[in-house]
Amino acid sequence: MDRSDALAIVKKQLTDHRYQHTIGVMNTAIELAEKYQGDVKKSELAAIFHDYAKFRPKEEMKQIIIEQKMPSELLTFNSELWHAPVGAYLVETEVGIKDEEVLNAIKYHTSGRIKMTKLERIIYLADYIEPNRHFPGVEEVREIAQTDLNAALIQSIRNTILFLVKKNQPIFPETFLTYNSLLIEQG
Numbered sequence: 001m002d003r004s005d006a007l008a009i010v011k012k013q014l015t016d017h018r019y020q021h022t023i024g025v026m027n028t029a030i031e032l033a034e035k036y037q038g039d040v041k042k043s044e045l046a047a048i049f050h051d052y053a054k055f056r057p058k059e060e061m062k063q064i065i066i067e068q069k070m071p072s073e074l075l076t077f078n079s080e081l082w083h084a085p086v087g088a089y090l091v092e093t094e095v096g097i098k099d100e101e102v103l104n105a106i107k108y109h110t111s112g113r114i115k116m117t118k119l120e121r122i123i124y125l126a127d128y129i130e131p132n133r134h135f136p137g138v139e140e141v142r143e144i145a146q147t148d149l150n151a152a153l154i155q156s157i158r159n160t161i162l163f164l165v166k167k168n169q170p171i172f173p174e175t176f177l178t179y180n181s182l183l184i185e186q187g
């Protein structure tokens with residue numbers, strides 16, 4: 001599937017604001033893939049579809065999580081986490097994308113996971129640092145991303161955890177596992 005077909009499909013699923021974010025993630029993911037010897041085409045495709053399910057009704061997402069036997073623990077955490085695994089499922093079943101690496105990059109773009117692939121790292125980080133993002137600390141992560149993919153990824157997950165702690169929100173175990181595994185891997 002080429003870029004314009006993919007963008008036309010995803011545009012129908014998103015608000016204008018979320019579509020602009022998607023374009024930012026796409027451009028950033030391509031830059032990161034070029035810099036860190038990732039797969040540029042897969043990075044482009046995963047970025048375009050990463051937030052495909054962002055505006056699906058909660059009830060629909062909940063039903064998919066149950067029927068597809070996704071971890072039921074997801075349901076006890078913030079519903080903001082649901083669009084990532086549900087998105088991977090819908091991109092496969094509705095759009096017809098079969099590439100497991102691309103689907104996994106969509107599936108894990110919010111929580112991360114242990115032993116993330118390079119493509120998963122690129123999409124997680126691109127989602128965090130794309131130019132339309134304005135969280136506190138994002139500029140520092142953009143700087144680190146110029147020279148060190150993993151260090152930038154760790155800093156973005158640290159910021160996300162700190163943000164959730166400050167908001168008194170429960171943190172999904174996979175998010176902690178991701179953070180720990182990246183620190184341990186770094187040595």
Ligand code: DGI
Binds near residue numbers: 078111
């Ligand atoms: O979909 P985006 O806004 O582009 O970004 P995202 O998919 O990375 O994150 C969506 C939301 O999920 C964001 O507001 C923070 C939240 N989130 C990420 N990790 C966790 C989390 N929420 C909880 N409760 N626990 C987490 O571990």
Ligand code: FE
Binds near residue numbers: 050051083084109110
């Ligand atoms: Fe998302």
Ligand code: FE
Binds near residue numbers: 110124127128
């Ligand atoms: Fe993210």
Ligand code: FE
Binds near residue numbers: 127
């Ligand atoms: Fe996103």
